[in-house]
Amino acid sequence: MRYKEYNTNRVLEQAIRLFWQNSFMGCSINTLVEKTGVNRFSLYHEFENKEGILYASLKLYKERYCNRKFDILKEEGDIQKVLKKFYLSFLQNDDIIPGCYFIHIGTELADSDEKIKGILEEYLLEMEELFVDILNRNEYPNEESVTISKHLVGLFCTSTSFCLIHSESQRDQYIENGINVIFGTNG
Template structure:
């Protein structure tokens, strides 16, 4: 007879996200996951698979949540420059979450070692660049952003700024410095 699951899958997966995000993949043990997620080792294997499969499911869930947040941001009826500012500032506001970005951290830790992680990270970055590219095009169409600026080059530049902010926030003690980076980056839009 099949045993009833005594946990909600997304709740325990969110706990796995937190632990992997705080410690990274290599430093997170199966026993640490058992303790932090509050479920039995057998339940982890039965529901998610091995540690790597659980890690990939955690990355996929995190990425889906982040994409939803970014889509909601873009759907706001606000000036494009303000939306891009909010996009950057979302990297700084992590109340109740570890600093930085789980996707960025995972790419730095495993991107060269794990093709599956590398592919997920690259796909996530491509989605963010496309979002930025589309925002820039809208801004050019409405006259908010100078038409002579190359939207593809700007989307690459802003992606680099976003990744930098998501990395720097882990160690920066001067939040004014991070705000200054955002302000300076936005100033190139005219």
């Protein structure tokens, strides 16, 4: 299996960074070949086309980077603190580019690519369900949990777009204010 001589995930790690930094449309297959050192034939053999690489890269991003951030929502403790920690985990500079790859790719492509639209929808729905769970665990009535969760997803979209241009203290304050308004707690 000659085409498996390279490591699939290593290629996808590169793809995440390239599509994120250069945008999907701004990153040619030639750039991928150059940066991964894997030839075009092998890339196409494994992923079919550039879109195939994109879909697989989103999946890897979810597994490697998001799942452990999503796990924060399962932690015990003051719910507002847990939520803040969750939002901020996407903005830290430590493991990968600050922000969210799903929001980035969704912003660029969800209007024109049905599959990306579905992937974005599914991703935000999973998050929404985790919000409902944490609210239920904190004894919010179910109906209220469902409503609040939608607005917590809204705050996620905002914190992974608007907050990208914030300083650390601005984003801290913005997210805290957002949580306070959603929960009706005045700071």
